[in-house]
Amino acid sequence: MTDTALRPDAHDAHADDTHATTTGLSHNKMGMWLFLGSECLLFGGLISTYMLYRGRHSGNLGPDQIYDIPFTSVSSFVLLMSSLTMVLAVSAAKGNDERNTRVWLVITALLGMTFVGGQVYEFTTFYREGLGFTTSLFSSSFYTLTGFHGVHVTVGIIMLLALTLMLRHRRVPGDKAEVVELVGLYWHFVDIVWIIIFTLVYLIPA
Amino acid sequence: MSERSEQIVTTAPTAHGDAHHEFTTKNYIVVALILGAITGLEVAISYVDIGAVFIPLLLILMAIKFFTVVLYFMHLKFDNRLYSLLFYMGLGLAPAVYITTMLTMHYFG
Numbered sequence: 001m002t003d004t005a006l007r008p009d010a011h012d013a014h015a016d017d018t019h020a021t022t023t024g025l026s027h028n029k030m031g032m033w034l035f036l037g038s039e040c041l042l043f044g045g046l047i048s049t050y051m052l053y054r055g056r057h058s059g060n061l062g063p064d065q066i067y068d069i070p071f072t073s074v075s076s077f078v079l080l081m082s083s084l085t086m087v088l089a090v091s092a093a094k095g096n097d098e099r100n101t102r103v104w105l106v107i108t109a110l111l112g113m114t115f116v117g118g119q120v121y122e123f124t125t126f127y128r129e130g131l132g133f134t135t136s137l138f139s140s141s142f143y144t145l146t147g148f149h150g151v152h153v154t155v156g157i158i159m160l161l162a163l164t165l166m167l168r169h170r171r172v173p174g175d176k177a178e179v180v181e182l183v184g185l186y187w188h189f190v191d192i193v194w195i196i197i198f199t200l201v202y203l204i205p206a
Numbered sequence: 207m208s209e210r211s212e213q214i215v216t217t218a219p220t221a222h223g224d225a226h227h228e229f230t231t232k233n234y235i236v237v238a239l240i241l242g243a244i245t246g247l248e249v250a251i252s253y254v255d256i257g258a259v260f261i262p263l264l265l266i267l268m269a270i271k272f273f274t275v276v277l278y279f280m281h282l283k284f285d286n287r288l289y290s291l292l293f294y295m296g297l298g299l300a301p302a303v304y305i306t307t308m309l310t311m312h313y314f315g
Contacts, residue, residue, distance in 0.1 A: 023288065025286055025288060025289075029289065030288065030289065030292065033289045033292040033293050034292045034296075036293055036296070037292050037293045037294075037295050037296025037297065038296055039296070040293075040296035040297045040299070040300040041296055041299060041300045041303070043300075044300030044301060044303065044304045045300075045304060047304075048304035048305075048307060048308055051308065051313065052308060052311060052313055069249065069252065070249075073245065073249045076245060077242060077245055080238070080241050080242060080245060081238060081242070083238070083241075083275060083279050084234060084235065084237075084238035084279075086279070087234050087279045088231060088234060091229075091231060091234065184280075185280055188275055188276075188279050188280045189280075191275055191279075192272050192275050192276060195268060195271045195272050195275065196268060196272065198245075198248075198268075199248065199264050199265070199267070199268040200268075203248060203249070203252045203264055204261055204264060
């Protein structure tokens with residue numbers, strides 16, 4: 001497998017578009033940061049709702065009784081390490097190393113899949129123990145918050161795998177290193193949201 | 207890992223010309239290990255009764271992890287300040303809005 005430069009050459013029209021902005025900054029990257037800022041409001045709402053309703057449950061199906069902290073800790077560690085592999089993918093992309101970029105992207109996707117698999121297992125276990133979506137306000141807010149996060153991780157995995165295939169088939173237009181960086185920003189955001197969820201939802205008792 | 211992936215990543219200077227920093231693969235691994243260690247510490251203290259400092263300590267550790275990822279993995283520390291502004295606007299607005307909402311619903315009372 002040969003290494004191919006990820007950055008466009010001097011004659012690439014897309015590259016010129018990237019830098020021809022009034023601020024001298026990439027509009028794509030600015031748009032991604034703005035999007036991530038707006039995502040803070042989405043997850044802020046979901047976390048606040050959970051905090052309001054986490055005490056609204058019946059019997060022994062509350063957060064202190066049902067959470068499996070060791071299992072969730074391992075999932076959290078896996079997601080945290082996926083941020084490392086993602087930043088290594090970005091690093092490889094900036095170093096024009098296409099092969100390692102793809103390798104790190106695939107490893108990141110696999111770690112993401114492990115996390116989502118763990119979440120599916122956790123949801124299934126909770127459901128079997130009697131905690132359905134409509135069982136209580138606690139369960140509704142818990143499933144909505146962690147479910148939304150899980151959907152974000154899943155979208156991230158799709159982006160990672162699609163980007164890997166697009167790099168393989170040379171279908172990424174413009175500055176390829178920047179595209180990898182943008183996907184990386186989204187992935188890291190998913191990780192920092194989980195950092196908050198892990199502490200506020202799982203570790204701090206209700 | 208090939209030689210290329212060990213290359214130093216140099217972020218582009220900002221419009222202010224003040225952000226030129228070099229980060230290597232080794233640096234990233236060290237940051238990840240620190241994050242892993244903090245996660246381990248968080249889990250460990252959740253099993254120990256340390257009294258009133260329990261929640262503030264967990265929140266501080268959470269904040270350290272959060273900003274470590276944002277500043278080093280997302281490169282916000284070395285990138286243009288406009289990106290920071292866009293992100294921190296949302297990050298600041300969210301707790302402001304929702305803490306106000308929770309206050310109106312007497313969550314803290």
